Amino acid sequence: MQKTTIAGQPLHTILMAAPAVLIPFGFILDALHSATGDEDYAKASYYSMAGGVIGGLAASAVGVADYVAEKPEGEAKHESQLHAVLTGAAMLASVANLILKRSNRQHTTGALVLSAIAAAGTLATTVSGKGANAGHAEAGVHTDDDKVRIDHTNVDVEQYVAAGPSKLHAPQ
Structure with missing residues (x-):
């Protein structure tokens, strides 16, 4: 949709x-x-x-x-x-x-x-x-090339842990 x-x-x-x-x-x-x-x-x-x-x-x-x-x-x-x-x-x-x-x-x-x-x-x-x-929304962590998108509608700590800090924060 x-x-x-x-x-x-x-x-x-x-x-x-x-x-x-x-x-x-x-x-x-x-x-x-x-x-x-x-x-x-x-x-x-x-x-x-x-x-x-x-x-x-x-x-x-x-x-x-x-x-x-x-x-x-x-x-x-x-x-x-x-x-x-x-x-x-x-x-x-x-x-x-x-x-x-x-x-x-x-x-x-x-x-x-x-x-x-x-x-x-x-x-x-x-x-x-x-x-x-x-049932129709995307859920969890999604990666498109180097971009990481996290679905914040389903609060689940595991999705943040799975993404890892290097993918959620800009490189230093």
Whole structure:
């Protein structure tokens, strides 16, 4: 599968960090607002969710480009479709929450419920995305001529040991 990359790293994976962190954080801030009544938590939650939605839209655009580049058949295509459905549901819940918060300055129980749904959906789509890429991504240490690439998505000390210090550091 051909992926859109920047500096050799999959761009979709880089961009999905924003919604994967900001949307669940928005839920935590909503819960703190509900518990304390402090409006600063509500404002911070709104901006956290907005940042997560913007990041999600950027990650989705790159994800669509990667999806179109995939082979028309196969298990990877089906996993990508599940990932897209989960992402779409999480983004819809987040956008609905933003609209509710924007139109109604008083954060309601509905906003907290939508935050929880969005956070759960975002976490589920992050897990499904990692599962979809796990079987298709390269793993371990790879050598191309004199270059050594290490897959940092699978934290495994053995791959660093196998590469050896002379291949990981510039000669002195």
